[in-house]
Amino acid sequence: MDQQIVLIPLVCTRCSTPIPAMADEMAWVCANCGQAMSLDEENGLIPQLIYYSDAISPNAVGKPYWVAEGQVQLQRTSYGSDKGQKQEAAHFWSQPRRFFIPAYQANLEQLLSQGIQYLISPPLLQEGPAARFAPATLDIRDVKSAAEFLVVAIEAGRPDKLKEIDFDLKLNPPVLWILP
Ligand SMILES: [Zn+2]
Structure with a gap:
């Protein structure tokens, strides 16, 4: 069976700085602006408190x-x-x-x-x-x-x-x- 792999570009939701994400990680803080984010299956990166x-x-x-x-x-x-x-x-x-x-x-x-x-x-x-x-x-x-x-x-x-x-x-x- 063919599996479709969808790559979601991880960029900060506030300032668009690329987020260096490692495999398995679920939450990040933007090094540029401090915005915290998590990965949502449907919506990609979303702001996270x-x-x-x-x-x-x-x-x-x-x-x-x-x-x-x-x-x-x-x-x-x-x-x-x-x-x-x-x-x-x-x-x-x-x-x-x-x-x-x-x-x-x-x-x-x-x-x-x-x-x-x-x-x-x-x-x-x-x-x-x-x-x-x-x-x-x-x-x-x-x-x-x-x-x-x-x-x-x-x-x-x-x-x-x-x-x-x-x-x-x-x-x-x-x-x-x-x-x-
Ligand atoms: Zn940012």
């Missing part, structure tokens, strides 16, 4: 995360005693949680450990000056499944023997934050 944490040290290279509020409705059952985990889980998910999905190149293990750590103790989001950041490679369309994966990992990691889990995650649209 990028927020920078004020906790990034001067001259340090930050890490991009997709950040989104999510509300989880969850039912879980355990083998044998649930050791109070049903209640713990109900309590943890009773409020909206902020999901931090690593957008930088991370393997599954890194995505899980960093994602869980920030889900349980979220970093403060206070805006600071723009900073350089590691390439953002995780597609925004993969954020929801990554967040669902974190929910499963948290529940499977509880000290009972998880038998079955059924949940629904309502996730707000993710935004890109650059964190230390």
Whole structure:
């Protein structure tokens, strides 16, 4: 089967400066005017808001995360005693949680450990000056499944023997934050 390859010229949406894009990258900042952009499958480059944490040290290279509020409705059952985990889980998910999905190149293990750590103790989001950041490679369309994966990992990691889990995650649209 013939495959059509369509090359989209990547130029800044504001000032038309060419964007040097590497394979797999999903978001860029124009070196000329500072406009932040992401790649949209249908529309090519589109303006993208990028927020920078004020906790990034001067001259340090930050890490991009997709950040989104999510509300989880969850039912879980355990083998044998649930050791109070049903209640713990109900309590943890009773409020909206902020999901931090690593957008930088991370393997599954890194995505899980960093994602869980920030889900349980979220970093403060206070805006600071723009900073350089590691390439953002995780597609925004993969954020929801990554967040669902974190929910499963948290529940499977509880000290009972998880038998079955059924949940629904309502996730707000993710935004890109650059964190230390
Ligand atoms: Zn520009």
